[in-house]
Amino acid sequence: MKLLPTDPIKRLSLKLAVTSFGFLLFALFVMPPLYDAFCEITGLNGKTGDKYEAVDAVVDTSRDIKVQFVATNNSGMPWQFGPEVKTVTVHPGEQTRINYRVKNTTGKDMIGQAIPSLTPYKASSYFHKTECFCFNQQALLAGTEAELPMYFIIDQDLPEHIKTVTLSYTLFDVTDRFSKEELLSMVVTDQ
Template identity: 65%
Template sequence: MKFSENTKVSAKLLALAASMLVFAIFVMPPLYDAFCEITGLNGKTGGRYEAVPAAIDTSRSITVQFIASNNDNMPWTFSPSVMSVEVHPGEVMDTVFIAFNPTGKDMIGQAIPSLVPFKAAEYFHKTECFCFNQQILKAGEQAELPLRFIVDPEIPNSVNTITLSYTLFDVTERISKNIEKNNEPEREG
């Protein structure tokens, strides 16, 4: 049986599309995370920071602005309690974000941070952040989500404003599937 030229081209295109999909789903995210960590691009903030006492630079202040948004599938109300704060480099600052689950079901949310200007990411240290963990809110429940941070005194003098934004994602289904998978009894072979 001889394949037509169209069938061969279609098979090659299908294989190419499948390869691109596998690359995009499994290979690209870890590469992107590594790239952002090395370069500081995309304003990704680091994980938990252990605060070391440092001198507070009272000769200057930096405005830290807060933005909150929801992923398209997240029905919660999510916002910062204040839109901005003035902070001296080296000073510990506390604030909260407010989340409300208006639905009739318990849900789990995960916040992903981003920071601009990109070059400020290595100088912005979170010692406590709701983004370190998933947030579980029961139906109709509201919560204050804490954020504690320090702007490093070594931040360049050219940085006067930092904008920290969080996007909130609904991870209820994904987390529930992982819990179910981990609770399945082992089958004997």
């Protein structure tokens, strides 16, 4: 079976068309994951990694790292949202728990999604979260509130010159992405 036409013009045109289609597929299916991988390696945009499995590590008490917590509501997200404590000082290697508080002040059941971002970017790959509310969406019934815990460890290999890191969470309204049943199945209650 011959795959390509014998006429050289048609042959070349077909090859070019296929190449062009290949670039479309490249843009759609290769570039986004490639970019994500790139962000993960470089810490670009301060994206912190997924769930981290804690390993036994020595706590480096000689170093103090100041961790600042900030919160931003994206537009159209009226919930009250913020950290309980705005700054903690930790040693590399020790696990720390902090809480954010969230309250659905509206009369509607809603789902929120918190997106973390860390500055400086260089610290992103040294900031490990063993548990984080940002791994899931948070569904809150109208008028209810919840405490959102986050456990983190700062890696002992954090570059020497970094002494302060700022972790920001931006809360987005993602209610539209889920059905009512899904919402009810993922409602969080106050611990």
